[in-house]
Amino acid sequence: MTLLQDQISAVSDVTPAERAQRLNDAGAAWNERIAADAGSAQLTYRVSGRGIGSVATEIRAGKHRFIVDEPSALAGDDVAASPVEYALGALVSCQVVVYRLYAQALGLTIDEIEITAEGDLDVRKLFGIDESGRAGFHDIRVKVDITGPDSPEQYENLRQVVDAHCPVLDLFAGTVPTSSALV
Missing domain, CATH: 3.30.300.20 (K homology (KH) domain)
Structure with a gap:
C-alpha cells in the first residue's frame, strides 16, 4: 500500500454522523475560545522549505513533510506535484x-x-x-x-x-x- 493510500484510509472511515459531531464540536469550541479572547482568532501559519534535487523543494509544515517539484519540461525531476x-x-x-x-x-x-x-x-x-x-x-x-x-x-x-x-x-x-x- 502506498503512503497516499495509508493517508486516505486513515481519514475515510468517518461516518456522516461523526463528521457532523466533529464540525459542531469544532465550531462550538472556536466560538467559545474567541468569545473569551478575541485575540485567539488570529492564527499564524509557518511553512518552510529547502531546495533538493534539480528544482525540487522539501516542505516542512508542522509535523508534516512533503515534496514539491516540477515536470522535466521545467527542469524538474517530476517526483511530485x-x-x-x-x-x-x-x-x-x-x-x-x-x-x-x-x-x-x-x-x-x-x-x-x-x-x-x-x-x-x-x-x-x-x-x-x-x-x-x-x-x-x-x-x-x-x-x-x-x-x-x-x-x-x-x-x-x-x-x-x-x-x-x-x-x-x-x-x-x-x-x-x-x-x-x-x-
Whole structure:
C-alpha cells in the first residue's frame, strides 16, 4: 500500500454522523475560545522549505513533510506535484472543508463532494520572455459536484456562502500584502 493510500484510509472511515459531531464540536469550541479572547482568532501559519534535487523543494509544515517539484519540461525531476498544482490543491481542499463546515451550519446534507480547479498560466513572465503579463494564474475555474437530498437552490446558496468564507479562495481572489527579504 502506498503512503497516499495509508493517508486516505486513515481519514475515510468517518461516518456522516461523526463528521457532523466533529464540525459542531469544532465550531462550538472556536466560538467559545474567541468569545473569551478575541485575540485567539488570529492564527499564524509557518511553512518552510529547502531546495533538493534539480528544482525540487522539501516542505516542512508542522509535523508534516512533503515534496514539491516540477515536470522535466521545467527542469524538474517530476517526483511530485508542482507549486501551482499544490496551489490549486490548496484551493480545492480548502473549498471541501468550508463546504462541509457551512453545509453543517445550514442544515444541508452533502453525500459526496468533488471539486476540480483548473488554472491557466502563461510562462512567458516566468522565463523573462515578456514582462507585461502575470507570473501566476490569469484565470481559474472551480467546478463543484455535490450530491445530496437538498435542492439545487440550497446548494447554490451554499456555494455563495462558501465562496465568501473560503480562506484560500480569498488568497486567489484578493491581493494579500506580501513582503520578501533576504536573511
